Amino acid sequence: MTTLRMPAAVRAVQAAEAPAAPRSVVLGVDTHKDVHVAAVLDHLGALLRTGEFPARDT
Known part of the structure; x- marks a missing residue:
């Protein structure tokens, strides 16, 4: 039985072209009471962005 393997360069190109x-x-x-603080984390837990917003009565 013969096993064929895809060259590494071809695998790398396919990986680069694959959609994220x-x-x-x-x-x-x-x-x-005075301000709200928001944080956005990605699927790995990395902090993407934070922000502060005033707390107002409307």
């Missing part, structure tokens, strides 16, 4: 898997993100909001 969709990422999921998590948004967390910490509410306070």
